[in-house]
Amino acid sequence: MTERTGDEPRISRKRRGEPVVRQVLEVTLQQLAAHGYERLSVPEVATLAGLNKTSVYRRWATKADLVREALTVSMGSAADVPNTGNLRTDLLLLARVAMGFVGSPLGMGVIRMLLAEGAHPDIRDLAASMFRQQEVVAPLVLFQRAMARGELAPDTDVKLALTTIAGALMHRIFIEQEEVTEAFLERLIDLMLRGMLPR
């Protein structure tokens, strides 16, 4: 393994948007899609990104940390949650952003591998925490705002609604292998919203 020193870019803990960080995360996703989690090698990711492994491990202590950040950044964070004042519009915007990654060849490759390796303890932890952070916590804000506006029944099961929307998209892409069209997204969200309206 090539050890690089001196003139390589420094990876700061804070600057997530830095080109060097984005490069490492991009290489991580490509390696994940190509080889899966088990065979992903952090030293190899470092080499491909033009860094030495020590620099990478300084920022991401474990392979699981590196993969978690790569996935979190690709799927968008709570900061990206739209806020138009209308739940239907917000859900459509959010679904389109998620599809930008999940529906891309790279995103599909990564998710296929993670699904295949779902029995791996790191993937189990990752899937559980990603679901809490990304698909529940971020959209949770969006649903909470809608409840405050009276758009939803106050007893709406938000986690179930998200499981259902995310699951329908996943089924459409990975099982039926049909395109997620704008019309499909609208019909899906309308079905869920009718189920969640105040009675």
Next chain:
Amino acid sequence: MTERTGDEPRISRKRRGEPVVRQVLEVTLQQLAAHGYERLSVPEVATLAGLNKTSVYRRWATKADLVREALTVSMGSAADVPNTGNLRTDLLLLARVAMGFVGSPLGMGVIRMLLAEGAHPDIRDLAASMFRQQEVVAPLVLFQRAMARGELAPDTDVKLALTTIAGALMHRIFIEQEEVTEAFLERLIDLMLRGMLPR
């Protein structure tokens, strides 16, 4: 590869429930879960089931045909669709039957492999046709009966409803890795039914 002759059991085209057929299909599922579709070998399945490969190929002309029948039989056929006169009860019964396979270690192993190999042309065809045969056509009967009884809006998008129910179960099992409890099934089906009621 061992070639067997003479005293091995005959595989009839008609008798799907025969022990020898069930044995071949069971071995096929085990090999799928262990090695995936690409690496599944029909001659090896034959050997493990105590048959020669000619007998297996006589009934299932291709690997895709063998895998399709193994999956169709495990997930239940249109003949198994319940008919209690109440859509909610029927959906719960059907979901429990599906979970018997999909939620088992063997079923999870098989589905993980099929998801991982989803880009394979055979799997693409299989997934598309399985979805039409199993998840749409079989439950379609169930929804049609409910529409005839006036339990559902006449313009209900049945395929979307099934994509959503199957997707939510898949997300719960493979992403969240949480148990599909009876309470979860009921909440899921109630959410969908509220979205599909006549307005």
